[in-house]
Amino acid sequence: MFDISFWQLQWLFPILTTLHNLEEAIWLPKWSQQAGKWHAKVGKQEFRFAVIVLTALAYLLTFLSWSYGPESIWVYLNCGYMLAMLINVFFPHLLATIVMRQYCPGIGTGIAFNLPINFLLLYLAFQDKWITHNKFMIISPITVLVLLLSLPILFFIGKKVFSQNAI
Template structure:
């Protein structure tokens, strides 16, 4: 299972790079889905979230018997699948304009994360209830972090630039 979860890091890194390149500019015309966000504050937030993904993955790899490590990773996997659909796919449909992150979400996040989750089920290490709860908890935590990360990113960049 260890080598599979490394694929998650590959997928989330490319997904977040795609967002970092195009989402700040896109956010200026996507007021229904995203308040305009400056590059610097977005970069800070996306680096922080990506770092959390790496930490959760390494925590699982170094402590594979840890229930907490497993469910944090599974929550991250599930949250990123949901993130592809809401807001990326939904924004693309409603705005009739490509939402950055959709391509890597569909081509990488959904298939890789779904396959890893499937393997957890195949190994009898996961139930649907645990998948739902871990996705809900981790996803909720990540969503609640984002506005604060934007504020901290804005503050930090003003201090240095």
């Protein structure tokens, strides 16, 4: 049997985040126009700006986690981001899909990739002693909250940047 480690596999996180964000970038802005309370209406450009920034952040945190190794703040922030992506599968994607009885963009990649792989990565991070439960329980909720709060800010910045550049 082969031995897999968090150090080797953590690069799956930004790759899968890219796939998930690409699915959302293509279909979510149009879907949001009729999503009601499940998602604020968002334009293509500001949404795509936000997911580009968040995708770049996934690569940056993974690089820093990979470089600085176990117990670094970077590995905790990266694992917190993984937790955010796990939560994102359920809220809003799965819940909106069930309640609205229609496909919520992001649910496909969320269930197929984010759910199993991010769960595996977090499991390996604990198993390989890259993170401890106590620190993870403190840092990860803060990371999830900061990511959540960054969304309207990124949408605002994206809207401003693209409205000023519009002809």
